[in-house]
Amino acid sequence: MAAEKIAVTRETFDNVILPVYAPAQFVPVKGKGSRVWDQQGKEYIDFSGGIAVTALGHCHPALVEALKTQGETLWHLSNVFTNEPALRLASKLIDATFADRVFFANSGAEANEAAFKLARFYACQRHSPFKTKIIAFHNAFHGRTLFTVSVGGQPKYSDGFGPKPADIVHVPFNDLEAVKAVIDDHTCAIVVEPIQGEGGVMPATPEFMQGLRALCDKHQALLVLDEVQSGMGRSGKLFAYEHYGVTPDILTSAKALGGGFPVSAMLTTNEIASTMSPGVHGTTYGGNPLACAVAEAALDVINTPEVLEGVQARRQQFVSALQTLDAKFDLFSDIRGKGLLIGAALKPQHAGKARDILNAAAAEGLMVLVAGTDVIRFAPSLVIEPADIEEGMARFARAVERVLTA
Numbered sequence: 001m002a003a004e005k006i007a008v009t010r011e012t013f014d015n016v017i018l019p020v021y022a023p024a025q026f027v028p029v030k031g032k033g034s035r036v037w038d039q040q041g042k043e044y045i046d047f048s049g050g051i052a053v054t055a056l057g058h059c060h061p062a063l064v065e066a067l068k069t070q071g072e073t074l075w076h077l078s079n080v081f082t083n084e085p086a087l088r089l090a091s092k093l094i095d096a097t098f099a100d101r102v103f104f105a106n107s108g109a110e111a112n113e114a115a116f117k118l119a120r121f122y123a124c125q126r127h128s129p130f131k132t133k134i135i136a137f138h139n140a141f142h143g144r145t146l147f148t149v150s151v152g153g154q155p156k157y158s159d160g161f162g163p164k165p166a167d168i169v170h171v172p173f174n175d176l177e178a179v180k181a182v183i184d185d186h187t188c189a190i191v192v193e194p195i196q197g198e199g200g201v202m203p204a205t206p207e208f209m210q211g212l213r214a215l216c217d218k219h220q221a222l223l224v225l226d227e228v229q230s231g232m233g234r235s236g237k238l239f240a241y242e243h244y245g246v247t248p249d250i251l252t253s254a255k256a257l258g259g260g261f262p263v264s265a266m267l268t269t270n271e272i273a274s275t276m277s278p279g280v281h282g283t284t285y286g287g288n289p290l291a292c293a294v295a296e297a298a299l300d301v302i303n304t305p306e307v308l309e310g311v312q313a314r315r316q317q318f319v320s321a322l323q324t325l326d327a328k329f330d331l332f333s334d335i336r337g338k339g340l341l342i343g344a345a346l347k348p349q350h351a352g353k354a355r356d357i358l359n360a361a362a363a364e365g366l367m368v369l370v371a372g373t374d375v376i377r378f379a380p381s382l383v384i385e386p387a388d389i390e391e392g393m394a395r396f397a398r399a400v401e402r403v404l405t406a
């Protein structure tokens with residue numbers, strides 16, 4: 001079929017794509033900063049950020065420049081060779097964090113897969129082949145490979161795919177006593193998101209995170225932080241662990257790491273990394289020069305006081321607009337999260353309406369996210385213009401009004 005004959009519509013999506021998504025009816029074709037346009041030229045303000053990915057908005061000049069320059073220089077080598085962008089990005093991530101070593105992959109799930117395999121491998125090498133238990137949390141989300149979806153805390157996502165990896169225990173989030181009840185010397189790792197993203201934008205309490213660190217130390221288990229959503233400036237610090245005064249053993253980053261270019265990283269220490277050797281783990285695209293060049297440019301922009309401090313001011317603008325809306329409509333039971341990962345939980349009388357509000361927002365020219373059926377989630381660009389926040393929140397207010405008066 002000639003390309004010009006293909007109708008680029010939601011209907012075609014339904015005919016050609018594996019039916020695992022239900023995208024919006026409109027098809028975005030262009031983005032600049034925090035504005036997006038569809039095929040009809042209708043303009044949207046983007047509070048969704050590609051699910052916490054486009055942390056510098058759409059087509060940020062520094063990222064476009066990095067992509068163009070690298071695109072004309074060297075695209076791919078494989079792991080048979082190393083390359084300059086990968087070494088530069090790894091060095092900068094190490095300088096900016098607790099880590100000594102970096103493994104690059106392509107998605108959050110793959111970074112987590114590497115993290116969980118490393119935690120088990122380390123325990124097996126240093127302690128015992130029976131030290132395999134992984135403790136994880138209800139409502140956690142770690143990706144869609146069979147291992148990561150099994151460590152995730154929503155069984156509906158892993159049911160139906162055959163036998164799951166064994167020795168994974170789930171307990172309630174923010175419940176230290178529940179962790180104490182299941183942790184033992186056969187535990188190799190606790191895996192946790194400092195702010196549960198998909199699970200409803202729920203931050204860990206400081207006591208919980210500090211308690212997990214102490215329990216890991218007591219039982220010689222590794223603390224694995226999944227910062228795929230909470231990292232890269234989203235919380236107002238480069239990584240959310242910096243808010244808690246705890247140092248992880250392994251940390252994963254993806255989503256905003258490439259600002260929209262697929263790339264992920266697993267960070268760890270020399271001691272843990274030293275159990276691995278050539279051939280033990282790997283991936284074809286890991287450390288791809290294009291991906292690393294764009295991620296380096298994103299890191300250079302995000303890891304600056306201007307951008308990180310700007311996150312806090314922008315959060316304030318979002319939260320006060322949401323509070324104004326709440327005062328008018330008695331809408332929210334909680335406005336939570338950290339930095340520019342914001343969850344607005346609907347009151348019981350509005351339960352189940354998050355998706356309706358999302359759809360009404362699209363009609364008003366606004367892209368938002370949900371997290372479950374009762375939480376509206378905002379994950380905008382970290383450098384969104386205050387004027388765009390103001391206009392977007394005006395559109396959001398109209399969308400809410402539309403749903404409540406329907």
Ligand SMILES: *Cc1c(COP(=O)(O)O)cnc(C)c1O
Nearest residue numbers: 107108109141142143197228229
């Ligand atoms: C999105 C997400 C993942 C999975 O990332 P993919 O790139 O979709 O594989 C893992 N963990 C968290 C916390 C996430 O938000």
